[in-house]
Amino acid sequence: MLLLWFIACAPTDCRALAGAEHTACLDTVCGDDPGLDTEVCLAKQIPALTEAADVRRVALRITDSVLRDTVVISWTGAHRDLSRPDAEGFCAILNSQGEKEKCVRSLTTPHLRP
Numbered sequence: 001m002l003l004l005w006f007i008a009c010a011p012t013d014c015r016a017l018a019g020a021e022h023t024a025c026l027d028t029v030c031g032d033d034p035g036l037d038t039e040v041c042l043a044k045q046i047p048a049l050t051e052a053a054d055v056r057r058v059a060l061r062i063t064d065s066v067l068r069d070t071v072v073i074s075w076t077g078a079h080r081d082l083s084r085p086d087a088e089g090f091c092a093i094l095n096s097q098g099e100k101e102k103c104v105r106s107l108t109t110p111h112l113r114p
Contacts (some may be wrong), residue, residue, distance in 0.1 A: 039067055
């Protein structure tokens with residue numbers, strides 16, 4: 001009984017999960033209904049992610065292109081260690097062609113890395 005209470009009351013941290021488990025966890029934390037509240041919740045999860053594939057998967061669930069672009073661009077500022085092919089695939093989720101090009105440059109140009 002105590003174990004069930006702990007599991008039900010433990011804070012949810014989706015970062016340690018991957019793939020379908022990560023998606024299910026985000027559905028639990030943020031909900032899976034379309035809407036701004038869900039999208040803002042998803043956007044708030046992205047800064048804590050470390051893998052570009054995880055960021056891409058979560059960002060693609062955000063349909064508001066302004067919100068998605070803002071959070072993806074912000075994430076790239078702190079994570080500039082992708083190869084050019086990985087950066088191109090990652091940055092392809094951005095809405096604007098100019099932002100896509102800027103994203104790839106910032107992720108792949110050595111002198112722009114922190």
